[in-house]
Amino acid sequence: MSGTREASGTRDISGDGPAYGFYGDDFTGATDTLAHLTRAGLRTMLFFAPPDAARLSMLGRLDAVGIAGAARTMAPHAQHQELAHVGAAFAALGVRVMHYKVCSTFDSAPQTGSIGVAIQTLREYCPNPLVAVVGGQPNLRRYCVFGELFAAAGADDHQQSIYRIDRHPTMSRHPVTPMGEADLRVHLQRQGLGNVQSIDWRCYAGGDTVLQKELDCRLESKPDAVLFDVLDDSHLRAIGRLIARHATVQAPLLAVGASSVAHAYASALNDAAEREEVNAVPVPLARARGPVFVLAGSLSPLTEVQIAAAHSYLRVELDPLQVTGDAASAYLAERVAAITGPLRDGRNVLAFTTRRAAQVGDATDGTDAGGVLPQLAHACAALLQAVLGKVSLQRIGIAGGDTSSVAVRALDAWGLSYLAPLPAGVTVCRLHADRSELDGMEIMLKGGQMGDADLFEQLLNGYAVDEAANG
Template identity: 50%
Template sequence: MPRIGWYGDDFTGATDTLATLAGSGLRTVLFLGVPDRRVLELAGPLDAAGIAGASRTMSPPRMAEELEPVGQFFEELGVSVLHYKCCSTFDSAPDVGSIGAAVATLRGHVANSFVPIVGGQPNIGRYCVFSNLFARAGSAGAVHRIDRHPTMSVHPVTPMREADLRLHLEAQGLAPVVGLHAPAYRTDQPEASLQALLGAQPGAVLMDLAEAQDLAAIGRLIWNEAKREPLLAVGPSSVAQALAAHWEALGTSPGLASSRELGPASGPVLLLAGSLSPVTRRQVEAARSYEHVALDAGRLAVEDAYATKVVDDLSRHLRDGRHVLAYTASEGPPSDTGRAGAIAAATARLVTEVLRITPLRRIGIAGGDTSSLAVKALPIWGLSTLTVLSPGVTVCRAHSENDLDGMELMLKGGQMGSDDLFERLLSGAPSA
């Protein structure tokens, strides 16, 4: 019986959790939808199971429709922790990707009323201190309060305008949210601090996280409650990191899995950059080994003839043995969520059409929404971890019953990875 089941609100984040648990030695697979019995048998025995989704782009009614069968599946599977894996920057809104709406649906599938929310993930530059979230800009940039972050404060769909995650989440219906602050972990009895908060019957408990040394204490608090009754936990991959740290301290973890090297690409590589973040822009500029193809995002979403021409051009370069980097170019972010979703869907269709014409053994997709939609459209049933190319950037192995089986797939969010990430996707070199 798996200890933990998680749902990722986008694919890039879901693969980060996959890598976290696999790196702790757990047998784990990320499914591309709620698996049926046949797919579960293909996956084999599991210590952890994930489902990759795209709820961060959905309205609350659509989220409920998406997440109800997810909750039912994990309840029937008997997991102790049902983890709703949200973005590490918590970018969400009452009407799009609402974390409150997700909790409202999923908490009906667990018996425990305790809903821990882990804020922060230090290994990728996310820090939650006294309930306020801070985030690094890029892999080596300055740290900003999230409502002053140069990218997340002006996100085209869900801009972060409130740094206190209690207020941010209460605006999405999770009221009241109380904070368990970092000094509590330094005491002999952090359990007493947690129980005092639970006595007030909060809607959720937001747990600070700014230093890796606190992971095991957070994991212990969550797991002790989960052993009593299954619970719903919310947060980035730090939820899985915390549990893994606690299991390792207990001696009940299988131990660290041996790392695998990716190796150089054996053929042409397609990389689609659907993110407009400054980090991704620098990565595009540093990718010297690719044939660069600029995409007109607006035309791609509405002109079939233009989309067909782009697919033909990309396929021609790949058949000629060239690595291809296709990136969306725009004068500014989309002005509405509908247009942003249409652009993400159009860029995702490019990947599926190119792979249909030109089978490849390694591809990469940058952009959370684009990744989610593209992988959903591929005829594969699951992913397992090959290696971590950079903190927050996982290269996965595709599982399929057709010729895509074994394809190597890098997924990354807009904020993740060093400037040379796309070059290292070709060489297989890990981050320095």
């Protein structure tokens, strides 16, 4: 897809500019939100920085715009600076809904990626009295019940168990932002939000009128945020109608949550138009037309399973101590040669950080190398730049939230548009760049907890999503 071509999606909605703006606190989550909106028929583009007027004019009319960031790794001061810039940009665009996209597990902490800091910063640009926190994402098996968050764990859909988030085998031991509290109201209060009200799942059964009355009662105390339980898609549709109604009357409105916020919003638009989603059956991902390169900086147990199942790839190990040590330049050059030679010969290559990275950080269940050793994510980004400087590729994959954010930002590109889905919250996008050798490259970004066991094989061989996988 050319860098000057119109963003994907066909839905036409009222208004002069984009009605929906979202900021992803990491790149992998931002691409999932991009997928939800585009599949609902909204013309959507994901940018790496707030777009200027010339860029927007080149793209034509957009229904939704996103900015992929890295706020989940930031300290409060840096996070405030980043999000104040984003909030001002969205306000200038006139968005009706401003969505702060967080991980579906809500992992964050007062000093790292604070959701409380995000809400306090962005609310300055959203005068609407409602700050809606959407607590679950059913298609990823994330559920919020009476304010408490639950999430699935396991590589096999049929063997996944559901855990309260503070007992989740991975997220309760996250090396940077461990989830030690399941009640999201308490979790947000610890991040500076003194008054967090909640709407529990029983309120949805009474219909929109009952739900609005319940919300009116909560808003009387002028809360910092209102948390909404989510157990299934019908709850998201009810929340979406409420958000759309409040945004129309008192815009703009701040919404916080995973891609379920976008799902809720898009379903409300489609309900109002009395039509089905434009792309209810997603376009399948075709087999790659050339060799595929995957860079795995994630240390999650699921990514480890995915690496072991990547039988079609030559594996190249990356020692975290050597790639970040005193002789890193020489080691990096040697690893780049070990990767680019086979790629030129038409072989698929998977480069991955060894478990030694987790041992160094004393976090054997770490979800991302960048969280354990911050410099490792930057080293992976340098490796990716060097590889793409020596060999032209049509499709690549990056595993790890921090690794994805840093690596993609290091490329000379400006945005992403949606191409096709892979299972369990993973999206394949088109890269948009002013450099012809990068423009149109297909790129998969995935967090440590996302994807099937054979995800990297799916990236190579293609994947046709059925109704069950679509979620």
